[in-house]
Amino acid sequence: MSDHEGAGESEAEECLMPERVPAQGTEGIDGTDGTDGRIEGQIVQRGDAGYESVRASMVWNALKPQRFPDVIVRASSERDVPRAIGLARSRGLRIAVRAGGHSWFGSSVRDGGLLLDLSRLRRLDIHRDSATATVQPAVTGGELMSALAQRGLAFPAGHCPSVGLGGYLLSGGLGWNSGALGPACSSVVEIEAVTANGEVLRCDKERNADLFWAARGAGPGFFAIVTSFRLALYPLPQSLMTTTYAFPLADVERVTDWVTETADELDPTVESALVLSTAAPHMTTQSPRPRVVVAGATAFADSAEEAADALAPLQACPFAERALFSQLDEPTSFEALHDNSAAVWPPEHRYAVDTLWSQEDFTTLLTKLSDTIAECPSDKSLVLAPIPPVSSDEELLSNMAFSVLGRSYVAPFAVWDDPAEDDLNIRWLREAMSAVEPLGTGHYIAEADLTAAPTRAERSFTPQDWQRLQALRARYDPEGVFHSYLTPD
Structure with missing residues (x-):
């Protein structure tokens, strides 16, 4: 996806770029997904010397869950997302996804499977002509608000500035001025999502509308990976x-x-x-x-x-x-x-x-x-x-x-x-x-x-929405590639 398509995109301002990290394979997993290339980011396998420090860093809370993924993939860019899905499928590993790590109980940290860390997907483009922004999931609410304020714009970001936008928006998002602007997900106008089979989809009210509906509130049980959100912006209160x-x-x-x-x-x-x-x-x-x-x-x-x-x-x-x-x-x-x-x-x-x-x-x-x-x-x-x-x-x-x-x-x-x-x-x-x-x-x-x-x-969720979510999970992830919601041990 180009972050500069559509009306007014020539005026887009790039505010943040994703970190680049060297590829790191581990014994027994070479980082090849079996479909279209080697993962560029870091791969850490349980038993590696640095595994525990990486696992602990996946959760902002100092109270760390006692759950242990088999593999942690730290994506270097959105290109690594379908590759990580391919890697997980080739190894029979279920996938959990982490952006900012602010889930209090560490929903993304599961026993077994593959944890896909999106914390280096941090691009933020502001499109002034269309009063929208395109953000990757690890951009924090504080970073977004700071960049917007310099341009006289605002968004109902979360009250805690260090929360990554990915989990916040997927869960609904009750943030600043939500009485006037609604939950933050109501200002999501488009997403780019990677499905369980590695397909990259644009989703909005017209295109792939069911997946778009689910991405606006399904939270940590969402059955795809969102690599970018297009957000409607508002005038900055003076x-x-x-x-x-x-x-x-x-x-x-x-x-x-x-x-x-x-x-x-x-x-x-x-x-x-x-x-x-x-x-x-x-x-x-x-x-x-x-x-x-x-x-x-x-x-x-x-x-x-x-x-x-x-x-x-x-x-x-x-x-x-x-x-x-x-x-x-x-x-x-x-x-x-x-x-x-x-x-x-x-x-x-x-x-x-x-x-x-x-x-x-x-x-x-x-x-x-x-x-x-x-x-x-x-x-x-x-x-x-x-x-x-x-x-x-x-x-x-x-x-x-x-x-x-x-x-x-x-x-x-x-x-x-x-x-x-x-x-x-x-x-x-x-x-x-x-x-x-x-x-x-x-x-x-x-x-x-x-x-x-x-x-x-x-x-x-309401009973009707829960049933709809289960039906859409069966449609978009029939093989159960993605972990569903965390439950008690």
Whole structure:
């Protein structure tokens, strides 16, 4: 595929180029796929001296899964993708795919088979005339946003800037300003995908439309390999502004009632959320820092006046005097938002995460979860509840495997750094989920704990969409070349 075809492509600006690495064969596997040439990238086989360091690097989480692929292929370019498929087929190996490695439970790291690492597919072309970008899967959201901001453009990239776009977009993508722009996958207008038989396909609403539909939300069980995404872009908001309150955790019921009622008055360009957590250092002088419920909102606007007007309903908090911390109408930037997210989800930490959609109201869910956060073993853990979780615009939710499975959404995050506390923190996550799971209607495939129950993946889609995904898997991957969704050991 040429990244410069179509209207306006002569104005494309190349921002990133993929890394080149020397080919490296291993004993017993010579890197030949049996069809059209030698793999240019690195091949690492289990038992090689460098295998474990490469395997561990496949997951951003410091908590590494105890699963071991037979072979890891680190693609040098998109040319290596069909070759790696050919290699796997010739050896009878199932394939899992990794782009940025931010799957909390390492969905791409499987026992046996071939792990195809796309982390060197990092090309980014911005087409100003058509307001689109062509990105390869390992470009991060932070890199995309930075390049776009220099050109007055934006995209609903993920809140954590180091997340690779490949897994983020395939899973739906709940990112910045998604209330106005929808899940990120709704802005995917074309993909290039390599199928189980090595065929390279262009997919959009007209061409290979079923595969295009599945790529917009199927997540880690997608049954092809996307080597590039074509994205619709949007004007860069000229003014970003935040309002933040932190209240004692005991106030969770009244705070949640107020925020959910006020959210109905907010424009879709205001992204609001509740967080149950330990108070950040700047919020209090108490020691130890107390557990709190934080109400935050960010306006994405064209002027400071417009941003302040959008946040105005949050000025009238009827119990503002109870706040341990408050900061109203604070100007910010995407860079600052990304810095804040990086502080919440720092590298070199251990993570366990799950998600829940529900038809219950947020007050019911967060009241139950407040009891668990009060007993949380790590002061870095939190419960996130975006209100509302995503756009209510049906047009922005159409023609995609991603679907909204409830009116409320919560995501507990266990975050810690001591390996000796792994069992303690994972048990906390499971107990937090057990407090609300009877009220659940499903999960979000991007961050669901697929190791918790064999039904996690299926319950991340409507029954109709799940059946359609299974039928399309049978059509595009009848021999089971690609691993399906991760399940408990």
